[in-house]
Amino acid sequence: MFSSELNPEQRDAAIKALASEEFDIIVIGGGVTGAGAVLDAASRGLKVALVEARDLASGTSSRSSKLIHGGLRYLEQYDFKLVREALHERELMVSTLSPHLVKPVGFLYPLHEKLKDRTYVGAGLALYDVLRGFQRALPWHKHLSAKKIAEIAPSLRQDIVTGAIKYYDAQVDDARHTMTIIRTARRQGATIATRVEVNQLLRDGKKVVGVEAIDTVSGKKIKVRAKSVVMCAGIWSDEMHANFGLTPGYGVTMSKGVHIVLPGHAVKSNTGIILKTEVSVLFLIPWGNQWIVGTTDTPYDGDRAQPHATSADVQYILDQANKVLDPQLKREDIIGVYAGLRPLVANTKGSATTKLSREHTTDRSAPGFVSIAGGKYTTYRVMGKDAIDLAVTDLRRLVSDSITEKLPLVGADGYFALVQQSAQIAREFNIDEKSVVHLLNRYGSLISEVLELIEDDKKLAKQLCEGLPYLKAEIVYAATHEGAMSVDDVISRRTRLAFEAPQAGLELVDEIASLIAPVLGWGAAEKKASIAEYRKQVSAEVDALAALLINS
Numbered sequence: 001m002f003s004s005e006l007n008p009e010q011r012d013a014a015i016k017a018l019a020s021e022e023f024d025i026i027v028i029g030g031g032v033t034g035a036g037a038v039l040d041a042a043s044r045g046l047k048v049a050l051v052e053a054r055d056l057a058s059g060t061s062s063r064s065s066k067l068i069h070g071g072l073r074y075l076e077q078y079d080f081k082l083v084r085e086a087l088h089e090r091e092l093m094v095s096t097l098s099p100h101l102v103k104p105v106g107f108l109y110p111l112h113e114k115l116k117d118r119t120y121v122g123a124g125l126a127l128y129d130v131l132r133g134f135q136r137a138l139p140w141h142k143h144l145s146a147k148k149i150a151e152i153a154p155s156l157r158q159d160i161v162t163g164a165i166k167y168y169d170a171q172v173d174d175a176r177h178t179m180t181i182i183r184t185a186r187r188q189g190a191t192i193a194t195r196v197e198v199n200q201l202l203r204d205g206k207k208v209v210g211v212e213a214i215d216t217v218s219g220k221k222i223k224v225r226a227k228s229v230v231m232c233a234g235i236w237s238d239e240m241h242a243n244f245g246l247t248p249g250y251g252v253t254m255s256k257g258v259h260i261v262l263p264g265h266a267v268k269s270n271t272g273i274i275l276k277t278e279v280s281v282l283f284l285i286p287w288g289n290q291w292i293v294g295t296t297d298t299p300y301d302g303d304r305a306q307p308h309a310t311s312a313d314v315q316y317i318l319d320q321a322n323k324v325l326d327p328q329l330k331r332e333d334i335i336g337v338y339a340g341l342r343p344l345v346a347n348t349k350g351s352a353t354t355k356l357s358r359e360h361t362t363d364r365s366a367p368g369f370v371s372i373a374g375g376k377y378t379t380y381r382v383m384g385k386d387a388i389d390l391a392v393t394d395l396r397r398l399v400s401d402s403i404t405e406k407l408p409l410v411g412a413d414g415y416f417a418l419v420q421q422s423a424q425i426a427r428e429f430n431i432d433e434k435s436v437v438h439l440l441n442r443y444g445s446l447i448s449e450v451l452e453l454i455e456d457d458k459k460l461a462k463q464l465c466e467g468l469p470y471l472k473a474e475i476v477y478a479a480t481h482e483g484a485m486s487v488d489d490v491i492s493r494r495t496r497l498a499f500e501a502p503q504a505g506l507e508l509v510d511e512i513a514s515l516i517a518p519v520l521g522w523g524a525a526e527k528k529a530s531i532a533e534y535r536k537q538v539s540a541e542v543d544a545l546a547a548l549l550i551n552s
């Protein structure tokens, strides 16, 4: 058993190992797909490394709707197999793999035409519940009268909503979950390094035998030898294939999806709401004391690393939600906004190398080189398994089957019992019970590591800012155990202050930098540079929100 900590010492050791050892598999990309692949490989007993060019989950995997769902829309396309697979994954996560992170969430599906809607939507939601099989971590759907809706969701317009059906899915802090999968892989012995960007493949004749990468912190080149390379680069897949001179059997196009974040009082409902739009669906998702509302779906060909929301994106979301809400959502209510890019795969006709498996595609375009793209967050574990199943053919030895279905993520063990003990933990560590519950839902049984920091320095038990539940200890922990290496890593992904706090959390940057500086060995210059980098990065989003208010 290895330590699951990700921190500067661990990264230094990982960089040395990458340069000096040979791996069975190297995984490119630390989004949820790469996370699924590295955990799958490590838990089969393979020697595996993962390299990520930026921070863990810094691509699409921190910018989703954060739902773990079967996908109601696939029912309309009669894709029952895909829905059943995703619902199976949802059950696994809620009950066994990551119950500390993946939580049930209820949604109202408002009905407009009494009989027709209730029959059609009711049949669909009954099928949705049936497809999950005998496992039942989430409640069954329920028909509600207009009177009941007025009680539980007074914000829904009573003049047009004649009834509703309530059903359940699950939600997750996507960036935290991806990082936790990667920590679990680390515990299984995987070598993990962020800020290592792959720019070429190593070849022996036609065979791929590793990668050439650059450590973007030191600027040094590293040659990493591996029997198989597994690329999980999402929206970066096309440019990477082109750069490597490989022709895969599929291409990846990008579609932008924007979400806005609103305070709790903006929507009066004690449950989530799903609305059918002309092109897709719009979710109003409870998020702590706030709401996440989205999403859009528009073609995109701009900067992959930093997609931004436009005024038109935000207006579309407001218009769709306001069709059924009273009081209406207002631009000045908006606290935050974020944009993400969907990796949509399309197969090249007649390709011999590609296997289109439901929504995701695995491809072996050269001996020793496998890639996977598409799919959805919910099915990350299946994607990881499919990629490694294909990659092990290059190892030329017997490798055991995937066991990730039976492998809870770090923090999951003992979680349910710890929830029962939250009052005792609160007394023992002199913090309020609400904070203990908050910590358990972010760290599970790893809460003991956060509490150790508080024992050593009581000041860290204080909240970072008013109105949001984060404790100062969590900011330090992000650097000591979760691989955060910058202000942006902490504010955008280890916490979600970038969209939960006003002004993208800009008021908190100095304190956050001061908390992580000793762990990261920063002097004044490094602190200043990390703060400036974050300010520059969020300026477009902050400006877009300000412009919206001026135009309203």
Ligand SMILES: Cc1cc2nc3c(=O)[nH]c(=O)nc-3n(C[C@H](O)[C@H](O)[C@H](O)COP(=O)(O)OP(=O)(O)OC[C@H]3O[C@@H](n4cnc5c(N)ncnc54)[C@H](O)[C@@H]3O)c2cc1C
Binding pocket: 028, 029, 030, 031, 032, 033, 034, 051, 052, 053, 054, 055, 056, 057, 058, 059, 060, 061, 062, 063, 064, 065, 066, 067, 068, 069, 196, 197, 198, 199, 232, 233, 234, 235, 236, 240, 255, 256, 257, 258, 295, 339, 340, 341, 342, 343, 373, 374, 375, 376, 377, 378, 379
């Ligand atoms: C708006 C939106 C809403 C969504 N909502 C949901 C939802 O509610 N539920 C759901 O199940 N799915 C949802 N999805 C889909 C889901 O988020 C994605 O399918 C998933 O996150 C893709 O993960 P990935 O690992 O393949 O890609 P990414 O997360 O983008 O990871 C790819 C990684 O590769 C790294 N990389 C790129 N080039 C290199 C290189 N040269 N060297 C090293 N590393 C490199 C990148 O930095 C990046 O971190 C949504 C997507 C969007 C955009």
